[in-house]
Amino acid sequence: MLHQYNEYLDEYLGYAQEVAHDSVAKEKGVVSIYPMQVIKNNTQIRILEIYKNQESYQKHIVSPHFKKYKEGTLHMVKHLELVDTYQLCPKNFDKIFKRN
Numbered sequence: 480m481l482h483q484y485n486e487y488l489d490e491y492l493g494y495a496q497e498v499a500h501d502s503v504a505k506e507k508g509v510v511s512i513y514p515m516q517v518i519k520n521n522t523q524i525r526i527l528e529i530y531k532n533q534e535s536y537q538k539h540i541v542s543p544h545f546k547k548y549k550e551g552t553l554h555m556v557k558h559l560e561l562v563d564t565y566q567l568c569p570k571n572f573d574k575i576f577k578r579n
Contacts, residue, residue, distance in 0.1 A: 480560045481524040487555035488522060494555075495524065498548035506542065508535025510576045522557075529576065 483491050495514040502512040510529040517523035530536040539545055566572060 480558075480562065481526065481556060482558040483522045483524055484555055484557050485522050487552075491524075491552055491555045492516070494548050494552050495526070498544055499526075501544035502539060502542070505544065506535065506539055508532065509539055 492514075499512040499514050502509045508531040510531060511527055513527040515525045515527070517525065528536075530539065
């Protein structure tokens with residue numbers, strides 16, 4: 480969950496789109512970086528991030544495109560809360576998420 484300062488909204492959305500595209504395009508272990516804007520409050524952003532494994536996540540957070548996003552948007556973010564989750568049905572992972 481990310482809350483963003485309104486005056487940076489358009490600029491932030493550009494960064495979010497770029498890091499989402501680059502992460503999926505350049506990193507095989509990134510299954511999804513899917514930023515979404517909350518309709519009732521467009522300064523609230525949700526990003527669904529799915530990685531093949533923990534190693535893929537660790538590689539992602541040191542990638543040049545993630546560092547550009549993180550450093551470029553740091554002053555734009557009012558509040559950030561990361562919510563880690565566990566799969567409840569891991570056997571479906573490969574059925575649902577297929578990467579070439």
